[in-house]
Amino acid sequence: MNTTRQMVAQRRVLFGMLGLLVPACAANPEDGGGQGGSGGQGGAGELRVPCREPAIVRDAAGRDTGFEKCADGRVHRVRTVACVEPQPVGAACALDGFECKVDADCTERPFGRCIDQSFQEDYCGCVYGCATDADCAEGNVCVCAGDDAVMPGGSRCVPSNCAADTACADDELCLIGAGSDGCSTWYGMGCSSPEDTCLSLADCGGDLYRGCFPGVDGHFACGDNGICGRPFVVEARGRVAEPCFGAAWGALEPAPGPLTLSCDEGEALTAHWLSLAALEHASVASFAQFTLGLMAHGAPPALLSATAQAMADEVEHARRCYAIASVYAGMAISPGPLDTSGARPAESLEALLSATIREACVGETLGAVEAAHMAECVAEPALREAWALIAADELRHAALGWQTLAWGLPRAPGLTAGAVRATVLGALSEILGQPGDDLSDDPVVLARLRAHGMLAASERRALFLEAAEVLIGPCVEAILGTAGVCPAA
Ligand SMILES: [Fe+2]
Numbered sequence: 001m002n003t004t005r006q007m008v009a010q011r012r013v014l015f016g017m018l019g020l021l022v023p024a025c026a027a028n029p030e031d032g033g034g035q036g037g038s039g040g041q042g043g044a045g046e047l048r049v050p051c052r053e054p055a056i057v058r059d060a061a062g063r064d065t066g067f068e069k070c071a072d073g074r075v076h077r078v079r080t081v082a083c084v085e086p087q088p089v090g091a092a093c094a095l096d097g098f099e100c101k102v103d104a105d106c107t108e109r110p111f112g113r114c115i116d117q118s119f120q121e122d123y124c125g126c127v128y129g130c131a132t133d134a135d136c137a138e139g140n141v142c143v144c145a146g147d148d149a150v151m152p153g154g155s156r157c158v159p160s161n162c163a164a165d166t167a168c169a170d171d172e173l174c175l176i177g178a179g180s181d182g183c184s185t186w187y188g189m190g191c192s193s194p195e196d197t198c199l200s201l202a203d204c205g206g207d208l209y210r211g212c213f214p215g216v217d218g219h220f221a222c223g224d225n226g227i228c229g230r231p232f233v234v235e236a237r238g239r240v241a242e243p244c245f246g247a248a249w250g251a252l253e254p255a256p257g258p259l260t261l262s263c264d265e266g267e268a269l270t271a272h273w274l275s276l277a278a279l280e281h282a283s284v285a286s287f288a289q290f291t292l293g294l295m296a297h298g299a300p301p302a303l304l305s306a307t308a309q310a311m312a313d314e315v316e317h318a319r320r321c322y323a324i325a326s327v328y329a330g331m332a333i334s335p336g337p338l339d340t341s342g343a344r345p346a347e348s349l350e351a352l353l354s355a356t357i358r359e360a361c362v363g364e365t366l367g368a369v370e371a372a373h374m375a376e377c378v379a380e381p382a383l384r385e386a387w388a389l390i391a392a393d394e395l396r397h398a399a400l401g402w403q404t405l406a407w408g409l410p411r412a413p414g415l416t417a418g419a420v421r422a423t424v425l426g427a428l429s430e431i432l433g434q435p436g437d438d439l440s441d442d443p444v445v446l447a448r449l450r451a452h453g454m455l456a457a458s459e460r461r462a463l464f465l466e467a468a469e470v471l472i473g474p475c476v477e478a479i480l481g482t483a484g485v486c487p488a489a
């Protein structure tokens with residue numbers, strides 16, 4: 001996904017969380033009308049959750065796609081079949097300036113087509129179909145075009161840890177899950193497990209924009225489609241703990257790939273990850289201080305419980321960042337004591353909301369953008385997993401910030417719309433004005449650092465400028481326009 005499309009997707013998720021935009025085209029899968037199938041069992045054992053009234057998922061011509069749909073909405077792959085219609089479906093591209101113009105430009109894999117995927121912005125891109133699993137990269141399977149519950153856009157390779165139910169434990173199914181940002185729908189498959197918190201869209205309110213999708217841990221969960229670290233600010237100054245030796249937080253795992261780095265690169269990455277780790281660690285205290293502020297001003301329980309969850313998220317972010325920093329440092333590093341003296345809740349609701357604008361609405365929204373971008377840049381799975389986790393969590397934390405603003409604005413007459421905009425602009429200026437610390441002008445070195453999770457200052461600045469326009473500006477105006485309605489709280 002390119003950066004703009006990623007941010008548009010994040011904006012849709014944020015708006016969805018804030019109740020500011022009701023998705024116009026959420027597809028609610030209806031129970032299939034096909035004849036009963038095999039019953040959905042893959043192995044010899046009893047299904048943990050029985051598949052009642054299984055219906056074969058068929059393509060437009062009535063052919064079996066190898067999938068069945070249970071009455072509770074689960075869709076699972078019973079058998080592998082060769083797709084009769086391997087080409088992806090969609091309008092031919094009529095735009096210039098994108099990665100492809102005609103189907104012949106799409107040569108990465110078989111059955112490539114250049115499809116117009118314009119939604120809120122013009123976009124054309126290559127989409128690849130498939131006939132069998134062999135047409136897909138390792139770790140993917142070929143899902144044939146089916147009815148509107150499965151792959152309406154044509155046959156497609158989908159990430160999966162199972163080819164069919166037979167690859168799963170006796171009492172589990174090889175499920176397919178989906179999610180959408182409104183302009184594209186993505187799919188993921190995997191064996192169900194007791195750790196799943198959803199098994200179908202029906203478990204997520206039938207909302208494709210939330211989606212029921214296998215996460216980085218492989219378990220299906222409803223989506224909440226999150227810079228490292230909401231700052232811990234006391235008396236207008238950010239505080240972090242000094243690093244110290246020790247494995248309480250920074251055990252020497254996971255290893256982010258073979259470290260073929262120069263000494264300068266290794267030192268830069270150690271410093272970078274330690275800085276991120278310290279900010280994540282400080283975020284725990286920031287949310288504790290925020291909790292006191294919310295309680296001092298009579299906030300509703302939804303905001304308090306979301307804050308408690310966010311605090312737990314930040315502990316995990318810090319643990320992962322210290323672990324990664326420890327690998328680059330070659331020694332286990334953990335945070336020392338954090339100076340919390342003088343920390344207290346904001347004295348007025350206006351002050352609480354102003355801090356929320358700076359730290360959450362701007363800071364954590366940009367954090368979500370950077371993390372999502374890094375998840376696509378880094379090569380090593382352990383780093384990608386960490387960034388993906390942080391991205392999802394930070395987006396939720398950003399939403400908490402915007403929700404807090406929406407709740408508080410009608411109660412804070414001293415914070416005018418003009419003051420909100422000025423606070424946002426001030427926070428953006430402060431972040432964009434921070435000096436860059438590029439190690440090198442050499443694009444090869446910068447690419448290597450990016451692959452290990454460190455963006456060049458110019459790239460980061462461009463990312464944030466775009467995020468200000470695509471995400472933060474629309475959120476500010478949406479909140480100001482609906483502040484009297486007080487959504488979500
Ligand atoms: Fe975080």
Ligand SMILES: [Fe+2]
Nearest residue numbers: 230364394397
């Ligand atoms: Fe956060």
